[in-house]
Amino acid sequence: MLKGLKGLIAGILAGTALGVLFAPKKGEELRKGIKSEVDGGGSGLKTVGEALKNLGKEVGELSKNIYDEISDSEHFKKAEAELKKHTAKALEAADKMMKQKKGKLKKDVKKATSKAKKVVKREVKKATTKAKKTVKKVVKKATTKKK
Secondary structure (H helix, E strand, O other), X not given: OHHHHHHHHHHHHHHHHHHHHHOHHHHHHHHHHHHHHHHOOOOOHHHHHHHHHHHHHHHXXXXXXXXXXXXXXXXXXXXXXXXXXXXXXXXXXXXXXXXXXXXXXXXXHHHHHHXXXXXXXXXXXXXXXXXXXXXHHHHHHHHHHHO
């Protein structure tokens, strides 16, 4: 995909440069600038770069003007209002889901804690019983050896 994107960008730049070079009035000025730069020992790229920079500024200004015109339209305002409404609904739904999940999580934690307490209690009881039996055996052996 990156390869295709690089190719697309290169194509756009090449097309733009060719378009500017062969445009009637601006193209003539650009060709003169390139010729002058080349005659002065340069490569002509500085002149092309400046032309592309200026073209970029023009495209940016045109885009801003188009956006300004569109954003003032009723369709844009309606679309923006719809977007805000649907965004608010999505946020409400997400909040509701989070609260539900939080409630379920609390129940699950309580259940797990309860089970864990029962297991710990049972194991402590088993360990205590084993310890008592072991102590009795040790005491019995100790008292038997003394006699």
